[in-house]
Amino acid sequence: MMRHSMKLFLAATTAATFAFGTAQAEEADYILATASTGGTYYPVGVALSTLVKVKLQPGQGIGMSAISSAGSGENVRLLREDEAQFAIMQGLYGYYAATGTGPLEEVGPQSNMRAVSMLWQNVEHFVVDSDIAETGTISDLVNATGSSVALGARNSGTIGSNAAILGGLGVDIYENYDLVEGGYGPSAEALQNGQVVGISTPAGVPVGAISQLFASAGDGVTLLNFTPEQMAQADDERELWTEYVIEAGTYPGQAETVTTIAQPNFLATQASLPEENVYLITKTIYENLAFLQAIHPATSVMSIEKAIAGLPLPLHPGAIRYYEEVGVTIPDRLRPQG
Missing domain, CATH: 3.40.190.10 (Periplasmic binding protein-like II)
Structure with missing residues (x-):
């Protein structure tokens, strides 16, 4: 009888410990x-x-x-x-x-x-119409002030990060560009259709919208590089953006490696x-x-x-x-x- 009671007590204690300990x-x-x-x-x-x-x-x-x-x-x-x-x-x-x-x-x-x-x-993909890609770096977009560009939907993280990056390079996107607002797919289509001269689609590699853009537009668009000096300016002492290499062949027709930045x-x-x-x-x-x-x-x-x-x-x-x-x-x- 005592042994049976002890077993019941131990079982109850174990159950209670499990209930309160987990x-x-x-x-x-x-x-x-x-x-x-x-x-x-x-x-x-x-x-x-x-x-x-x-x-x-x-x-x-x-x-x-x-x-x-x-x-x-x-x-x-x-x-x-x-x-x-x-x-x-x-x-x-x-x-x-x-x-x-x-x-x-x-x-x-x-x-x-x-x-x-x-x-x-989040890898920054700055892409421009090849007609304005004189240096192949972010300077090409910086120098396109006054033009229509697509840098993200209103209130999006995309447009916010683009404002920060380009702000470090001396550009106020709201004052210096004619912004065409939209998501990644519509932005890529706008570049392909000539409605804008540049876009930015920060995302993990590969980005679906960029893959489709390069497959359709070919060498009509250019994925831009960042020099070390441009990287430092874009980061603006936040210690947030660092170098990221997009290997050649990542996107259709991409013959050369592109060095950009990522957060x-x-x-x-x-x-x-x-x-x-x-x-x-x-x-x-x-x-x-x-x-x-x-x-x-x-x-x-x-x-x-x-x-x-x-x-x-x-x-x-x-x-x-x-x-x-x-x-x-x-x-x-x-x-x-x-």
Whole structure:
């Protein structure tokens, strides 16, 4: 009798320890904000959301759906107003969100935003009509002031990053160009049709809209280089943009290597989301990188060794928990304060 009672006591104690020692996920259907469908954010976002649905919805009740948006600029607002709970965005906008600067100066620092993971580098693709490509560098676009150019949709991360880059090179895009607003696909079509002389489509390599443009326009368009001096001017001491080499043959008819610049993209979320949910999502991403990499080659650079490199915002506690479990050292600057 005593032995039977002891067994019951031990079983109850074990169950209680398990119940109180293991956090429980909360059922949720999250929205992941991406960007226009012609770039890299959207297909990668669809891959991420599909992965979460397949791996976490059946057992944990955690679902995710990707939506297109105007990009990083709008995604900050979507997170702030709870119209999305996750978002892919440029490092530049993470910097703006953390500091309350740039286009976020009026609303101030975004205290409810956290980082989950670095994803891939956002490679700047400046392409111009070959008729104005005198140097083959970004100077050709700088010298095209007064012309029509397509640098992104209104309020998008694309147009914001282009404003920052070209601002460092002495150009106010809103004053010096006739801007034609639109996503990557429409921008590429506008260049091919002669409606604009230049475009910029920052995204992971290869960019679908750029591949289609080169396949259709051939040597009628030119992908521009950056010299080391131009790189430094464009970065403007932010320590954000670095050199990126687009190998010859990456795009149809691209005979030569192009040296451009790139900034990091990362996955952001709301600080208020349950730790267990974000932990499970982070864990699922890194235990299934092959799935993501099969969907889009931009994610081929993802690895646990690079997971927190260059993040502009503090990490969500759920992400910290996973990274520490696998041996990643978290610097103090990436730990939420207070």
